[in-house]
Each structure stands twice: as structure tokens, then as C-alpha cells.
Amino acid sequence: MSARPKPKLGQYLEKLHDALTGLAGEYRKAGERHATEHDVFHTCHTLAKQCEGQAEALAPHGERHSADVPDGEDEGPRESLLAGLRRATAALVGRSSATGMLLLRDLRQLHLAIEEAAMLWLIVGQAAQAARDRELLVLVEQSRDEITNQLLWVSTRIKETAPQVLVS
Amino acid sequence: MQQVAQTVEPRGRIDEIWGERTPFAAGAGWPVRVDSHLTVPEADVEGWVQSACVLCSNGCALDIAVAEGRIVGVRGRAVDRINHGRLGPKGLYGWQANHSPDRLTRPLVRRDGRLDETTWDEALDLVASRTRHVLNDTGPSALGFYTTGQLFLEDYYTLGVIVRGGIGTNHLDGNTRLCTATADFALKETFGSDGQPGSYTDFDVCDTLFLVGHNVAETQTVLWMRMLDRLHGPDRPRLVVVDPRRTVPAREADVHLAIRNGTNLALLNSIQHELIANGWVDEAFVGAYTVGFEKLRQTVIEYPPERAAEICGVAADDIREAARIIGTAKRLVSTCLQGVYQSHQATASACQLNNVNLLRGMIGKPGCAPFQLNGQPTAQNTRETGADGDFAGMRNWQNLDHVRELAQHWNVDPLDIPSWAPPTHAMQIFRLCEEGSIKFLWIVGTNPAVSLPELHRIRAILEQERLFVVVSDAFLSETAQLADVVFPAAIWGEKTGTFTNQDRTVHISDKAVEPPGEAKPDMEILIEYAKRLDLVDNDGAPLIKWSSPEACFDAFKRMTRGRPCDYSGLTYEKLRGGSGIQWPCTPEAPDGTERLYTDHRFNTDTDYTEDYGHDLLTGGSHERKHHAELGPAGRAVLKHAHHTDPYEPIRDEYPFLLVTGRTVYHWHTRTKTGRAPELQAAAPDAWVEIAPGDADALGVAEGDLVRVTSPRGSVEARARVSGIRDGVVFVPFHYGYWDTSDGHEPNGRPRAANELTLTAWDPVSKQPIFKTAAVKVERIGDGDGSAPAPMQTASAPAGSR
Numbered sequence: 001m002s003a004r005p006k007p008k009l010g011q012y013l014e015k016l017h018d019a020l021t022g023l024a025g026e027y028r029k030a031g032e033r034h035a036t037e038h039d040v041f042h043t044c045h046t047l048a049k050q051c052e053g054q055a056e057a058l059a060p061h062g063e064r065h066s067a068d069v070p071d072g073e074d075e076g077p078r079e080s081l082l083a084g085l086r087r088a089t090a091a092l093v094g095r096s097s098a099t100g101m102l103l104l105r106d107l108r109q110l111h112l113a114i115e116e117a118a119m120l121w122l123i124v125g126q127a128a129q130a131a132r133d134r135e136l137l138v139l140v141e142q143s144r145d146e147i148t149n150q151l152l153w154v155s156t157r158i159k160e161t162a163p164q165v166l167v168s
Numbered sequence: 169m170q171q172v173a174q175t176v177e178p179r180g181r182i183d184e185i186w187g188e189r190t191p192f193a194a195g196a197g198w199p200v201r202v203d204s205h206l207t208v209p210e211a212d213v214e215g216w217v218q219s220a221c222v223l224c225s226n227g228c229a230l231d232i233a234v235a236e237g238r239i240v241g242v243r244g245r246a247v248d249r250i251n252h253g254r255l256g257p258k259g260l261y262g263w264q265a266n267h268s269p270d271r272l273t274r275p276l277v278r279r280d281g282r283l284d285e286t287t288w289d290e291a292l293d294l295v296a297s298r299t300r301h302v303l304n305d306t307g308p309s310a311l312g313f314y315t316t317g318q319l320f321l322e323d324y325y326t327l328g329v330i331v332r333g334g335i336g337t338n339h340l341d342g343n344t345r346l347c348t349a350t351a352d353f354a355l356k357e358t359f360g361s362d363g364q365p366g367s368y369t370d371f372d373v374c375d376t377l378f379l380v381g382h383n384v385a386e387t388q389t390v391l392w393m394r395m396l397d398r399l400h401g402p403d404r405p406r407l408v409v410v411d412p413r414r415t416v417p418a419r420e421a422d423v424h425l426a427i428r429n430g431t432n433l434a435l436l437n438s439i440q441h442e443l444i445a446n447g448w449v450d451e452a453f454v455g456a457y458t459v460g461f462e463k464l465r466q467t468v469i470e471y472p473p474e475r476a477a478e479i480c481g482v483a484a485d486d487i488r489e490a491a492r493i494i495g496t497a498k499r500l501v502s503t504c505l506q507g508v509y510q511s512h513q514a515t516a517s518a519c520q521l522n523n524v525n526l527l528r529g530m531i532g533k534p535g536c537a538p539f540q541l542n543g544q545p546t547a548q549n550t551r552e553t554g555a556d557g558d559f560a561g562m563r564n565w566q567n568l569d570h571v572r573e574l575a576q577h578w579n580v581d582p583l584d585i586p587s588w589a590p591p592t593h594a595m596q597i598f599r600l601c602e603e604g605s606i607k608f609l610w611i612v613g614t615n616p617a618v619s620l621p622e623l624h625r626i627r628a629i630l631e632q633e634r635l636f637v638v639v640s641d642a643f644l645s646e647t648a649q650l651a652d653v654v655f656p657a658a659i660w661g662e663k664t665g666t667f668t669n670q671d672r673t674v675h676i677s678d679k680a681v682e683p684p685g686e687a688k689p690d691m692e693i694l695i696e697y698a699k700r701l702d703l704v705d706n707d708g709a710p711l712i713k714w715s716s717p718e719a720c721f722d723a724f725k726r727m728t729r730g731r732p733c734d735y736s737g738l739t740y741e742k743l744r745g746g747s748g749i750q751w752p753c754t755p756e757a758p759d760g761t762e763r764l765y766t767d768h769r770f771n772t773d774t775d776y777t778e779d780y781g782h783d784l785l786t787g788g789s790h791e792r793k794h795h796a797e798l799g800p801a802g803r804a805v806l807k808h809a810h811h812t813d814p815y816e817p818i819r820d821e822y823p824f825l826l827v828t829g830r831t832v833y834h835w836h837t838r839t840k841t842g843r844a845p846e847l848q849a850a851a852p853d854a855w856v857e858i859a860p861g862d863a864d865a866l867g868v869a870e871g872d873l874v875r876v877t878s879p880r881g882s883v884e885a886r887a888r889v890s891g892i893r894d895g896v897v898f899v900p901f902h903y904g905y906w907d908t909s910d911g912h913e914p915n916g917r918p919r920a921a922n923e924l925t926l927t928a929w930d931p932v933s934k935q936p937i938f939k940t941a942a943v944k945v946e947r948i949g950d951g952d953g954s955a956p957a958p959m960q961t962a963s964a965p966a967g968s969r
Contacts, residue, residue, distance in 0.1 A: 037599065038927045042815050043786055050785075099603055152788030159789075160589040160596075163338075168309035168605045 009127045010065035016120040017055050017062065023113045024051035030106045037103060040157065047150055051117070054143045061136050100165035107161065111154045118147045181205070181257050182850045185832055185960070186385070186393045191401040194373045194499075194535070198394055202253035205260040206233055206241030213240060218744060220250075220667070220675035222318060222660045223258035223835045225348075225542035226388045227669025229748055230255060232263070232661055232680040239263050239661055239681055248747045250368060250673055256389030258835055261847050263661065265840035266681070271642055272656035273685020283644075283654060288686060288696075291653050295610075296700035298636050302608045303335070308586070312339035312597045312606040315555050316613035317347060317544025320665025320677065322720040323690040324546070324555035326712060327612070330694055332554060333578040334703035334711045338586035339606060342556040343614040345594040346936055347543025350509035351670075352551050352558065353933040354518030354540050356779040357807050358526070359765070360772030360800070361562050361732040362551050366501070366537025367750065367762045368671045371395055373535035376497035377407045378490075380521060381432060381507015381939075382541065385416035386832035386961055392417070406497070408490045410435060411507060412827060413857070413898060414891030415962040423490045426893045427480040429827050430940040433513045434811035436520035438476030439491045440468040443527050448495030450529030457768040458526055459798065460806035467808040479811060481893075499535030500528055506543065506829065511939040515932035516784040516809035523806050531804075532765040539670070546667040552733045553724065557591040557934070561731040562778045565590060566792060569775070577727045579705035590789060593934035594620075595927070602629045610638040612690060613657060617646040617912055618837040618904035621925035621936050622880050627913055640690055643839055646904045646912040655693050658683035665691075665717045666743065672750040672761075674735070676743035691717060729754075732764075732771055732778070772800035784809040787931030814940040815928045818895070822878065822942035824862070825896045828921040829938075832961050834902040842907055854885040854919040855957040857898035858945065860966045863889045870965065871951025878943045881923035887947075888955035891966050897945060898962075899924070901938070 031044030125140040181187065181203070190199040206213065216231040221242075229248030233241040242263055246253040275291035276283040302310045313331050315324065324342075331340040355362050371377075371394050385392040398405055399420055409421040410432070418424040427435055443449055444465060454461050473484035473491075480487075494500060502525055508517045522538045530536035542548060554560030560577075563570035565587045575582040592600070598620065600606040609630075620626045630637055630650040639651035642659045662683040668674045683689070695712050703711040714720040718740050725735035734752035737760075743749060750760040771777055780795035782788060784807055798805070818825055833850040834841045841847040856874050858866075868874055874887045876897060883899055892898055901921040910916055914923070924943055929936045957963045 036602070038595070039787075039929065039931065042928055043931060046785065046812065096603065100605065149783040149786055149788050152783055152790065152794075153786035154788075156589075156787065156789045160592070163588055164309055164600060164605055168306050 005064060005066045006127070006131055007066050009124070009131060010062060012120065012124055012127065013058055013062045013065055016117070016124055017058050019117045019120050020051045020055040020058070023117050024048040024055070026110055026113050027051065030110055033106060034099070034103050036099070040103070043153060047153070050146055050150075054146065057139050061133075061139065100161065104158070104161055104165050107154055107158050111151070111158070114147060114150050114154060118144070118151065121147055181260055182833070182846050185257055185389060186396060187254065189397055189400050191397050192372075193402045194375065194398070198252050198372055198397060200246045200252045202244050202246050203255040203260060204241065204243035208235055208240045216243070217678050217680035218245070219661065219677040219680070220748065221255065221259035222545040222667070223262045223840070224256070224388050225544055225547060225670045226250060226390050227545055227667065227673060227675055227748065228255055228259055228390050229675055230259065234680050237681055239266050250669060250748060251390045254390045254393055257833060258389075258841060258847065261844045262835065262840050264845070265843040266659065266661050268643070268843040270644070271684045271687065272644060272654065273687060274656060275686070276654040278652045283649075283651070291655065292696050292700055295638050295653050296697060298608060299701060306607065308335050308337040309339065310605060310607045311335060311337045312601065312609045313337075314594060314597060314609065314611045314614065314616065315340070315342045315550065317342055317344040317547035317550060318613050319546060319690050320663070320667050320717070321546070321549040321553060321724065322665045322717040323694070324549050324553040325560070325720055325724045326691045326694045328554040328560055329578055329712060330698050330703060332585055333574070333580045334698060334701070336584050336586055338589065339592040339597050339600065340555065341592065341594040341597055342547070342550040343594065343616070343619060344544060344547040344550045344556050345934060346619060347506070347509070348547040348551070349557065349935045350514040350518050350930060350933040351540035351542055353515045354522060357515065357519050357781055357932070358522040358804055359770045360776070361778040362558070363562070363732045363764055364539060364671050365531055365764045366539055366671065368394070369762065370501050370535050370537045371398065374499045374501040375403070375405050375535065376493060376500045377405050378494055378500065378502040378524070379408070379417055380410040380436070380502070380504040381511070382503045382505040383411060383413070383415045383417065383507070383829070383962055384503070384505070386830060387505060387543070388541070389832060396420070406493045408493055412893040412896050413962045422493060423486055425480070425482050425486055425490060427482055428893070429507070429825050429896060430511050430814040431480040431811065432508050432511055432517040433520065433809060434471060434476045434479040435487065436517055436524065437468045437471035437811065438473050438487050439494060440464070440520065440523060440527060441471045442473065442488060442491030443495050443524070444468065446491070446495055449527045453529030453768070454527060458804045458806050459800050460808065464523065464806045464808040467810060470810070494524060494528070497528065497530070500525060500530045501535065501537055501539065503539040503541055505541045507939060509933070509935050510937060512814050512928070512930065512937050513809065513812060514930035514935050515782070516807070519784070519807040522804070526804055526806060532763055532768055537763070542670040545669070548668040548670065548672070552668065552728070557593055558778070561728045562733050563731065564778050564780070566780055566789070567775070574727070578711065579707060580711070581706065593929070595929050595934060595936055598626065598629055601632070601635050604634060607634060608636045610640070611647055611651075612640045615645040615647045615837040615839065615904070617650060618920050618922065619901070621922055621938065622927045623920055623922045624881055625927065640693060642687070644906070645837065645839060646906055649912040656685065656687040657693065658687045658689045662687070663689035663717070666721060668751070669748070673748040674738060674743060674751060674753070675748040676740055691720065769802045770800070770804045772802055772805060781805065782932045784932060785812070815937065816926055816940060816942045818942045822944050823895070824943050824945055826876065826878065826924055826941040826943045827896055827898050827939050828901045828925060829898060830902060831900050831958055831963060833958065834900070836902065837904050838902045851956065851958055853956040854883065854900060854903040854921070855888045855955040855963070856883070856885045856945070857888045857890040857892045857957070857963060859892050859894045859896070860889050861894050862945075863887065866945060866947055868945075868947045869951065871954045872947050873949035873951060875946045875948045876924060876943050877946070878924040878926070878941050880926065881918065883919055883921060883923050884917045884948065885919055886951055886955040888957040888963055889966050890963055891968070897943065
């Protein structure tokens, strides 16, 4: 579709890919760590899959722009020993109000990681427009909607959590 | 044109659940049939007192027969628009619980681990002093209130004002979260506010019925009578039913889609795919009165019938046929209930039902409406009064002007009303009790120790020493047995108030008899509590300015003026003597309003809307700027979402999908129906429904004892080999432990369905998921040939008619 490969755009596609797989990992970690917050657990796993889906969809674009974007990667078993441990710990400390402070911290960190992915999508989207890369633009539009909603979710959850954790 | 009223003697209404047919054609009017049940000769009845039934969301009007200070029967009100005189089995027999010998008659307090009788003063003082202690020690956010869908509007409004305007905690919700939250949220997402668009009269004139996850024959028997009389009439509407069980409506259907539970969204996306692909969309309507069509189209285009067939486990041609029936309807009524609301992706799916009618341009005119139905009789009022996850008068918690209006009505500081986040939902209230930041929980008229998911967890939460639990109830339920203080409550028939059914019809229910012993109406208990807390307004006057239900109703209706649920034209006097009246009822529309949105202008103006909307996948709350940017400005919003897998997929160890639900003979945790002899005898104990092929494979025969196990617990009950979908098992959720020797938990045989269910909820409506959990099934003992399950309805043995 688009004319010639753009290797510098390719570099950003690689950065974005790394950010998305990193974000997916952050979601899974946060989900396991807060397994007793059942909505956080389920939503984090849903959004981890969403990030992995975006990363996967980026791969062919990366190839076109000559970046080294792995075409799917071996993530290991999802129910890894580590995840199980995190969940077990969550269940043990789930009766303690200290989990609230931890949750707030993890949600803040997730927020930063999503912001990073959002900014990279914005950058890639700008470049895709200039490169008249229609296929990439379709992916950018859909993914930016998803990332916007991820930010919305984490903000909403922080709004609910902060007053209870800090004031009660 | 109505036929002559005939009185039907309801003998055998346990077997003849829906009574005799009175078929009618579209527009001919539903004939009157007066149902009654008396336990004394009619001549002995000393008086009839106007009321309506509180054993489902239908709200059938009835008169209570009284003799010698006791309720002795009921009779349907012929004049009422809802039931035209009819009553269902629960309505006919359920009132007997009022006179049950085990009613609570005195307050109880826990001393040395035991609940002992005490005086009202001591119990109220204890609760008030504990409240003050928690308030001083931590603050309002350490108090939680969990109410019901069974009280009257006046009880709820009093509770809402005390909790949100007086105490100032955000932690107030109802068990309506379990039954009706998704209806509420789906209406807000699509139409900008709560409020059923249609009217029951739409069932009288429709030519097509589309029922999704709605076993109306058992959940709302009298509404099913109405449908059945059309289905047996001269111009039978076409009927499409979506349900994994072979329900009675499924047996009457032109197309029955017995989908795998948890796949409603994929199916509804596919039906919309077909509507678009075949040109069955009213493009002029969609263009003028909706926003979001293009994104919806891009989503549903990915759900051709073949793909949906694979996800849902039904034939692609059946999906096509269902879509053809819907797509060629002239007057389409669509409904959904718990099969949608209690599955994952609940709000997303319920919104698609709204979409189907919007795509067809079938709303706001006779015979055309999507119905987001309710579970409980007074669920609608928790939503209107702000006793659940909503703000009073269908106000938007994110809209500062709306919060200011409430503060003005209550004469309090706007900052005292917690509006920094959505009102805390029930599952989160219990989570906050679990982690310890809520230290005081008052449970009003509901039984979470049986009705919430994952019961071992709920019991452990309620048993904590550090949590002070207050329960108001009529009986010593499983939950009440775990309380620190129990208040004996007066119930229906023993107090006056109003409530609103699922098509916005408001009924009055007058006091017929005195409550037993020292039991008091909930509103009075709450007012006593507010007095002891010295809750005052900005001028130092008492926050609660009423002491009678009627004065409360008047304050409530002033507060609703100009909002979607406008009661300003209603009075107690007007509600007495005739039929119930649909809101909005105003000085300008004094007879009420049959249908909303007849001008196709919806409640989506940014300044007026009850909610700015959500992301359906995550539940992220949109803010004002997002809503303004979308700019629906009076148009309906077509929401869209992709199918996702259930949170707990089946796997080798747990190969069956569990669906929990209800039977026609019981209500919730059987607090009332288990004490009505006819109803209790009709369904005396729990059972497990399993498909014939699965039963064969497991070596299970009808009546054998089986154990159903999930990662969270197990249930043991007798097997009913029924017409349920292969791979799915059904367990009714009515059965707990209050009438066993176990007390509040299973010491012997676990039988509460919620021992099995998982702690998870829809991201938008926060409705818990009761329809998808992975379980295994084992045979553990011989039977005596028959399960204690009804022989008819969806529970009928396989191969029944």
C-alpha cells in the first residue's frame, strides 16, 4: 500500500511494540497482585490481552518498515508459578487495609505505562498520516480508542479507590 | 372492548400456573379475569384493602381480604392496567408468610455470642452509638448500607436522604444490583436515563416478540398470561426465544435459540449483522434519532451468522431465521432479563437489545419497544429514590448542578453529598467490609448470606468480629443469624406506601393489618435512627422532615419535578380506587404517560442526562467532556462491543457450565414463599437439572443424588434430567439453610447454588455473574426415582410437552 519503508518510523513501531508487551506484563502483574479486587483482576487480564492483540497487529507493519518487531513471542505459560504466588499472597493479605495503598500505587504506575503507550500511538499515528500508510492508520485509530478507554478505566478506578484508601 | 369479568376459583393454581386462556387479538384489549384465593368464606371477609403484589416486578394490583385483624386472602383488581384482575401462584399464596409463627416480633442484640430479645430503645441506642463511634473514629466512609428491592418508595427515600444527605457515605446500594442494575444502566447508556420506554399495552398490539434470557413464564407469570393470550389469539405474534433451557416460552416459540450461556452479545451482534446486511434497518430513523451507527456497523460486521453460530453453539440458519422474523416485524417488542443481566458483558448485551429496536425504528409507538425488565417489585424505586447506585430523581452524580439541586431539596451543603465517584456497588461494599475499611454494615430486608456469589466468602465477611452488622428483617434469615443487632420489620400489608413496577406504573399499598408484636415499618426505624444521630439540615432542623409515608411521598415528588421520573402530579388519593398510574405524571399530564420518547427525543442532552456513559469493555466512566464531544443532544446512543470469553471458561477439570436461576413457585431465598404451604410443597428442596445425554454419560438417572463442584464449593441435590442444553447444568438459587437443621451455613448437605458461583461482575452495571461458572458433576448416591423439582415449567422432565 504505502510507498517505501520508513526505517525511523520502524524504530518507533519497535518502541511501541515493546511498550505494549511491557504494558501487558504490567497488567498481568497488577491483576495477580490484586486478585482479591476481583474487578481489577479480571479487567487487568482482559486489557493485557488487548495490549498483546495490538502488539501482534503491529508486527506486519513493523516488517514493512523494516523494524525488528517479533511476530508474536513466547510468553511462557500464563498461569506461571510467579503469577500463582502473587495471587496466593493477594489472598493472604486481602483482609488487610494495607492492600489499598498498594492498589493505589499500582494503579498510578499502570496509568503512567498506559500514557507512554498512548503517546507512542500518537507519534506513530502522526507518522502514518504523513506516510499515507492507510493500513497502519486503521490500526492506529482502533488502538487509540482502546488505549483511551484503558486510561478512562484506570482513572475511574483511582477515583473510586483514593477516597476510601486515604480517608477511611 | 373487554369481556365480562368472571371470577376464577384458583384451586389448582399450583398446577394451572397461568390459569385459563382468554385469547385476544391485537387492539381488542386484554379481557378481565379476576383471580382470588381466600382461606375463609367470602362472607366472613370484613374488609378489602387496596395493594399490589410484591412477589415479582410485574406489580399486579390486588385487594387484601381482612378478617379479625388478619389477612385471609387476596383478589386481583379487575380495574388495573397491569393485571386486569389476574394473579400468579406466588401472589395468590405468598401472603400467608405474613402470619407465619416465626416472624420476628422484638429487636435482638448479640450478647455472649447469642441473639437475645431486647427493647427498641436499647437496640436503637446501640446502633446509634456504634454509628457515632465509627463516624468519630474513622468517618462516614467506614459505614455501609445494603438494602433491598422489597421495601416501599417511602422507606427507600428516607434511607437515601439519611445516608447520602445526612451521614454522607457513598456506600449505599440495594440487592437490586443483583436483579435490575443492568436494566438501569442499559437504559442510561442508550437513552440517557432510566425509565422503561414502553408500556404493557405494547404487548397487546405487537406482531413480534423477541425474548432474550427472559423466562417470563416463571419470573412474571401474569405478563406471560398476557403474552400467551396473544399467542393463542386470532393474530398470533411471532415469537423468538433465546435461552439455554427449554423454557415454557421456548416451547411456544417459532425459533428457540438455545445458546451456550455467556454468548448473548455474539448472538445479538449477529442479528444486527443480518438486519444491516438485508436492508431491514430504518435508515431515516437511525440517521435522525441516533448516534454511533458507523461504529456499531463496523463491530457487527464481524459477526456473520456462521461465526456467531460457532460462538453460541446454535445453527447459523436459526440465527438467520430469527433475524428475518425480527427484521420483517411491523411492531416489535423485545425483552431481556437475568439471562442477559447476570451473564458477563451484561450491559453490552442489554444495549444491543435496545439497538435492535432502534435499528428498526421501533420505539415510542404502540407495539414497539425494547423492555429492560426488572426483577423485584420495588426495584424501580431504589433507582428513583437513590437508594442504590443512582442519585435521587435520576440525577447524574457527575453533574454538579444536579448535586446542588439535591442539596437544595435536602437543605444540606453540596459537599456533604458524596459525589466524587459513582455510588459504591454492592460487591464492592462487601469487598470493603472484607478488607476492613467498612466497619459498620446495615442490611435491610435482604439475605446476602444466600443470594450473593461465593457464599463461603460472604459468610466469612459477615462473621468478622471487627464488622458491626445490623439487620432489619421480618424473619431470622441466614444473614440475620450473623447480625449483632436485628430489628423486626413490618412488611407489605402492615404499612402504607407506594411502589412502581417495570412499566413505570405506580401503585399504592395500604396498611391492612397491624404488624406482629413490636415490628415496625422500615421508614419508622430509620427515622428513629436519624433522630438518635441528631442528623440536621443547614438550619439545624431535623434532616428528615416527615413522619408519615404520605408526607414522605410529597417530599419525594417535589424532588422529582422536571426529572424523567416526574411524580409531581400524583397523590395518594389519586392512586386509590382505580388503576395504577404511569409516571411521568405531572400537572400537565395528570393521567400519567403511557410511552416515553413518542417524539423520538431521548434524555441525552448533556445537561439533562442521568449518566455520561461508560466504556462497555472496562466500565471506565465517561466524563462530561466526553459526553459533550459525542453530542447526542436528544438522540439515542447506539453502543457497540465485541464478544469476549466468560471469565471462567470450562476446562477438563470443570467441564460443565453452571447457570443458576429460579422456579415459578419461589421468590429469592424463600423467606416468604418457603412459608406458604402450597408454594413450599410445590418445590420443597433444591435440585440439579442436567441434559439427557450428559446424564447418560455420567450414569445419572432422574432422582439420583449428585454433587456439583466448582473451584469455590459444592452443592448436593437430586438430579432432574430435563430439556436443558447439553453441557449446561441448572441449580435454583432459592434454597439456603434457614429451614434445615444447619442454621445459616451448610453443616450437613450444601444446597445453596451460590456456594458455586464466582465473585465477578459486569464492568458497567456491576451486576454479579450468576450465569457462567465452570463446574463438574458427580453421581454420589441412588435416588428414589424423582427429583423434588416441578414437573412442569423449564424444570419439566426431558421429553415433556
